[in-house]
Amino acid sequence: MKLSLNLKRLGIDTHNEAVIYMRRDCEICISEGFSALARIRVTLGEKSIIATLNTIENEILHHNEASLSEYAWKLLGANDGDKIFLAHPKPLHSLSFVRSKIYSNTLTEQQIKAIIVDVVAGRLSEIHISAFVTACASGRLNGDEIAWLTKAMVETGEKLSWDSELVVDKHCVGGLPGNRTTPIIVSIVTSFGLTMPKTSSRSITSPAGTADTMEVLAPVELDMKTIKKIVAQEGGCIAWGGGVELSPADDILIHVERALDIDSEGQMVASILSKKIAAGSNHVVIDMPIGPTAKIRNMEVAMLLKDYLEDTGERLGIKVKVVFTEGFEPVGRGIGPALEARDVLSVLKCEKDAPQDLRDHALVLAGQVLEFSSKVKKGEGKNIATEILDSGKAWEKFQAICKAQGGMREIPESKFTHQHLAKKDGKMLSIDTRRIAILAKLAGAPESKAAGIDLHVSLGQEVAKGETLFTLHSESKGELEYALSYLEESNEIIQIQSAE
């Protein structure tokens, strides 16, 4: 039983939700018993998706017309005027597996695969995906399930391969604003001769992801052909992973996690490792900052996550080395794409006033990556990394990579600023990294590249009343004002202890 309508593009962007728009008085709606929020199978040529029906009571659609959200439009590869065929969808097996997970059952490899296949094919709605993400949160996935989820996410996307036998990578579990070591590490280890084709994500809940920051300095939305060419030439790149369909399920799940503002450990492991495996890396260093307001709050959670990451890596044939780092305060001075990019360049150029914490953090991690090489003895990595950075080779390499990616860019400056001053004399006691990240986001980061926060003090430092603690940067007046109202309402983000 097939019924057809002609497509008219309305250009409605619903993000990752496949929506079909039909007239409320459409004969097919009535004869098929479709009503608002029904799920409908939509077929165009060889391709088929399941879309949520939104009915329209308006003349923007004629009687024989329907429209699709941009996401559905892209999934089906549609063109204006194309004929689509509509049918009732069969009950989805994957949805019964989601239900099974809601009821705390352990899923099989096949069941998890079925869910992820349907997520990627747009057959599950945001309601379904949110339920799946929630049902998997808070330790409800076991080791098997995490490995199967990771594998399913790799298998439902593209997979890259490289000529080199040893392909290294680095990932930070995040939560520490300004921790932008990747461009520095890639520059160092590719200078040494290792292959590090880095694909990074955009921010999930932070004011900037590596891709957001790198985009300030050079194009990051590269196609596969370009990436291959750059890696063959320079040994590495710093590209946005989303442009090459690596683990496409991850982007969809992350969108829902972002809306909920959660990061569950199982999904975190699957997210990290699926991207790495799909990107063709086989040796990965994972930077895990631990601190009271970082993403990983305590050693217990850190150890659990470390075990899951290493265990899942072993099951799936990728060597994972987790490095715990201190996560008590932001790394570097800037928070937000442009301000972080400025810090990165300062370290690469070995400027005198470069933030030493960012430099040291990058050298520790680069050293660990270098030790994957048979040419580097255990314990010698950091020294070699330091030599490469101080020699200027890393800075040269970084410029070469930017050039290969499309040319180095000028760092933009913000239009509006506000200086936040110390209210008393004293010593800087603590900083709430989670709330400073929220503040940077409210100021417009990462969508507004120049928006964010520039910190002028660090832990333990003596400050005087009236001294600037940090500068807020924004590209729109509305965002600056909104960030300021959050700043006024909340408790002090930086705690100062008086001398007496």
Add this chain to the structure above:
Amino acid sequence: MKLSLNLKRLGIDTHNEAVIYMRRDCEICISEGFSALARIRVTLGEKSIIATLNTIENEILHHNEASLSEYAWKLLGANDGDKIFLAHPKPLHSLSFVRSKIYSNTLTEQQIKAIIVDVVAGRLSEIHISAFVTACASGRLNGDEIAWLTKAMVETGEKLSWDSELVVDKHCVGGLPGNRTTPIIVSIVTSFGLTMPKTSSRSITSPAGTADTMEVLAPVELDMKTIKKIVAQEGGCIAWGGGVELSPADDILIHVERALDIDSEGQMVASILSKKIAAGSNHVVIDMPIGPTAKIRNMEVAMLLKDYLEDTGERLGIKVKVVFTEGFEPVGRGIGPALEARDVLSVLKCEKDAPQDLRDHALVLAGQVLEFSSKVKKGEGKNIATEILDSGKAWEKFQAICKAQGGMREIPESKFTHQHLAKKDGKMLSIDTRRIAILAKLAGAPESKAAGIDLHVSLGQEVAKGETLFTLHSESKGELEYALSYLEESNEIIQIQSAE
């Protein structure tokens, strides 16, 4: 910081999701940093909601215009041309409580109230509500939380009150197709003189809710004034609860549960009791069918739910009596609004061939309700109920109620039918009530009133090869064909045991 746009109605129905449509190149989107799927605070006059942004790349909206989904339009009481003001929403406290529940924490009364207030006000998106529903499923709400959820659901809606001191009600936890006892019970107990202002829901996952079935016989979408008048006159009514804003949160949560096809015990208790309490009843009989394919599968789950219902009732000052009934096969013969309505009339009219199981079931429950009265001794209820039914008084009362609700209606007949025949001689061994319900839904029930299934055999009965087991009714050819393809693909819904 406030920015305004003029409203243009596009009439897009997104069910319970508040969506704002803005041009992608709208200056406010750009200056405020709004992007697709941002959440935006929309204010019109005194009212404020949070809506999800869908951007439109099309000339259907002019530069100074925005549109809202019908749900948001209604929440704000909007008119074409109204000026709306837009702002970034503050982080929602309720969302942090949803997150807390995802991480398996026990919520406080205030936290649950905050979530439900925001659900009703349209401040939480479907992603958030789905996460909340999932996080509460599978036994993750304790007794306190269930009582607080129930209370919050009552308090965020309208509350009815009645002149009578004793206000009785009845509810079935569902899962048993055709179990349409309510119209019969209301007719009997109001004949006796009790007050039973019955507000029923439409179907959640079943082929017909009481409201769907009753609507075949008389109008059920009544305003409060009308209901009050009918109850004062007849002692009772059989109306749709959704029309009077009783526990509006329930309808929103149920919509998400329906999309997920789950019923969790905590939400089930809150859903049932919040509607009853809001409807002003203080004594409730709950019919709980138990069977291998009913909603309640075994005695363990039934006992748990009974405890939660009675315990929550006691905390909130409503007397709850749970009656376990057998749930091995559908009750009556029809499944679907019109076919069930036919069975109900047949019992009320005391016709000779009326389905005896439906009659007996209704009498047991009516008897239990009657025993709430101080005039009825324990154990005598069923006898009194039987006398009232057999005397014709219940049938007279039902006609009077239908008349008061707007007039009795003719039962519609379906356009398309298909007879499903026995493939061999033998004895009817079992029937999958869950799958027969799915079949009735695929045939179009409850949206198509005449659609559904008419069963011609019951458990234990001898059948001959070629005899009709059931007739499938449909109002559209597409739905009939779709139901038939499900029937062909699935195992036999009715198991026949051969004689040898």
